[in-house]
Amino acid sequence: MSSTSARSPSPLSALSPMAARLLSPLALLALWQAASATGLLSERLLAAPATVASTAYDLVKDGTLPQAIEVSLQRVAIGFAVGAAAGIGLALIAGLSRLGEHAVDPPMQMLRALPLFGLIPLFILWFGIGETPKIVLLALGVAFPLYLNTFAGIRGVDGRLGEVAEVLRLSRTELIRHIVLPGALPSLLVGLRQSLGIGWLALIVAEQVNADAGLGHMINDAREFLRTDVIVVGLLVYCALGLLTDSLVRLLERRALTWRRGLLN
Amino acid sequence: MATRLAQLVPAAQARGLTRAFAGRHVLDGLDLRIEPGEFVALLGRSGSGKSTLIRVLAGLDREAEGAVTTADTVAIAFQEPRLIPWKRVLDNVALGLRGPGARQRAEAALTEVGLAGHAGDWPLTLSGGEAQRASLARALVREPGLLLLDEPFSALDALTRISVHRLVLDLWERHGPGVLLVTHDVDEALLLADRVLVLDGGRVAYETPVGLDRPRHRDHPDLAPLRAGLLRRLGVVNPEETV
Ligand SMILES: Nc1ncnc2c1ncn2[C@@H]1O[C@H](COP(=O)(O)OP(=O)(O)OP(=O)(O)O)[C@@H](O)[C@H]1O
Ligand SMILES: [Mg+2]
Numbered sequence: 001m002s003s004t005s006a007r008s009p010s011p012l013s014a015l016s017p018m019a020a021r022l023l024s025p026l027a028l029l030a031l032w033q034a035a036s037a038t039g040l041l042s043e044r045l046l047a048a049p050a051t052v053a054s055t056a057y058d059l060v061k062d063g064t065l066p067q068a069i070e071v072s073l074q075r076v077a078i079g080f081a082v083g084a085a086a087g088i089g090l091a092l093i094a095g096l097s098r099l100g101e102h103a104v105d106p107p108m109q110m111l112r113a114l115p116l117f118g119l120i121p122l123f124i125l126w127f128g129i130g131e132t133p134k135i136v137l138l139a140l141g142v143a144f145p146l147y148l149n150t151f152a153g154i155r156g157v158d159g160r161l162g163e164v165a166e167v168l169r170l171s172r173t174e175l176i177r178h179i180v181l182p183g184a185l186p187s188l189l190v191g192l193r194q195s196l197g198i199g200w201l202a203l204i205v206a207e208q209v210n211a212d213a214g215l216g217h218m219i220n221d222a223r224e225f226l227r228t229d230v231i232v233v234g235l236l237v238y239c240a241l242g243l244l245t246d247s248l249v250r251l252l253e254r255r256a257l258t259w260r261r262g263l264l265n
Numbered sequence: 266m267a268t269r270l271a272q273l274v275p276a277a278q279a280r281g282l283t284r285a286f287a288g289r290h291v292l293d294g295l296d297l298r299i300e301p302g303e304f305v306a307l308l309g310r311s312g313s314g315k316s317t318l319i320r321v322l323a324g325l326d327r328e329a330e331g332a333v334t335t336a337d338t339v340a341i342a343f344q345e346p347r348l349i350p351w352k353r354v355l356d357n358v359a360l361g362l363r364g365p366g367a368r369q370r371a372e373a374a375l376t377e378v379g380l381a382g383h384a385g386d387w388p389l390t391l392s393g394g395e396a397q398r399a400s401l402a403r404a405l406v407r408e409p410g411l412l413l414l415d416e417p418f419s420a421l422d423a424l425t426r427i428s429v430h431r432l433v434l435d436l437w438e439r440h441g442p443g444v445l446l447v448t449h450d451v452d453e454a455l456l457l458a459d460r461v462l463v464l465d466g467g468r469v470a471y472e473t474p475v476g477l478d479r480p481r482h483r484d485h486p487d488l489a490p491l492r493a494g495l496l497r498r499l500g501v502v503n504p505e506e507t508v
Contacts, residue, residue: 160343160345161347161349163325163347164343164347164349165361166324166325167323167324167325167339167340167341168361168403168407169361170360178349182349183351185351258387259350259387259388260350260389
């Protein structure tokens with residue numbers, strides 16, 4: 001027995017590393033399915049993987065899921081657009097002039113200390129329970145990481161390149177366009193990834209609080225009918241959307257920062 | 266060519282130039298004149314204020330006192346090439362160039378320094394010598410009346426340095442800017458310059474013309490006494506002056 005295993009390589013090493021990494025998740029999935037099938041794991045606590053899969057199929061077919069995704073995506077898009085515009089805009093104001101920094105940075109640093117989700121009760125009082133408080137929560141969650149990173153990025157641009165711009169007699173606009181903004185871009189993209197992470201989280205929290213449509217609504221409804229399968233589908237969709245936007249940013253990074261390639265390889 | 270017209274206007278002139286940091290005078294009533302098309306080398310101990318002087322002449326230091334005039338166009342090559350990493354080599358050279366044909370002029374400048382084949386490269390992929398040559402091209406493409414070189418060769422290996430020396434002389438002869446070259450290397454100064462200055466105590470404490478035709482060889486017998494004089498001024502070889 002030991003002699004054979006010494007001569008032939010272990011079955012694991014025959015697999016590609018990618019496939020090898022898939023093994024344990026698949027085993028867990030099988031274990032989960034088995035626990036559900038034998039009744040060890042009650043459907044009321046967690047639906048079986050197979051049930052989740054067929055429910056997902058049904059939800060797509062009857063249009064519930066696409067519609068919920070559309071509503072949630074729209075919220076994210078609006079909240080993200082507003083938050084990104086505010087965060088980047090304020091960072092430009094604060095980053096490009098001392099006056100702007102004194103005007104913008106202190107309040108931003110103070111507001112940043114506020115717990116985002118602790119503001120929900122106030123938002124409900126101020127904006128009611130419609131779309132507005134959700135969008136505001138999302139926009140705030142998105143704005144701060146973008147602001148902080150972009151501001152730091154602008155201020156972190158190598159001053160020696162600023163001197164180059166000066167001896168090349170670049171105008172202020174040219175300085176900003178050719179040196180400052182591209183120099184701040186790597187930090188901005190870091191901020192973008194952070195803000196998308198917080199943005200999705202803010203969406204989930206906002207939709208839990210109250211929603212009459214969207215993924216959160218679908219999940220809340222399912223809770224009332226003890227449909228753990230629907231809840232799991234909703235979670236998986238959140239997950240997939242988050243991964244999707246993250247990989248979009250990665251793609252953007254690769255395209256926008258090609259000049260760094262020389263450093264990396 | 267254009268410099269011939271402006272023969273009377275020096276490439277750079279400073280009178281009573283003074284610059285202090287925290288009360289300590291780095292430049293202290295310095296006088297300097299560089300004729301149009303003249304190649305001047307500047308030696309001096311570390312910390313003697315060479316870079317400070319270069320920065321004043323480049324207009325990067327507005328807190329210096331004294332009268333400074335320079336040619337209309339001043340270009341500078343820093344000790345590190347300072348290429349903009351997110352601009353391709355050609356765009357670095359063309360940055361800030363105005364007027365028609367800016368791109369073609371930048372391409373021509375790159376060809377002159379032997380980098381035509383690297384026009385589309387990212388600066389971070391260049392070797393040290395290539396980056397330094399790109400930085401020279403970026404300075405020369407502006408057809409400066411005054412070219413400031415702050416130890417641009419010190420990071421290069423000996424072989425690359427020799428070929429860049431040739432290149433600089435070549436470009437200087439062709440374009441005729443007044444040059445102020447800061448260097449630590451006495452031989453480099455003697456091989457390249459019309460006149461060698463030593464900065465000490467915040468002033469030009471010593472200067473010597475080098476009246477030899479180029480290209481020069483470092484073993485030329487006439488250079489030996491000049492070298493000895495400069496080294497003595499720099500406090501390198503005079504046993505009486507050592508503490
Ligand atoms: N921005 C500054 N703030 C304070 N001190 C400075 C500043 N710039 C230069 N100095 C001081 O002025 C002196 C001269 O500096 P400088 O860079 O001109 O020397 P250098 O002759 O170029 O030396 P090296 O050969 O080492 O490059 C140094 O003592 C330096 O510490
Ligand atoms: Mg220096």
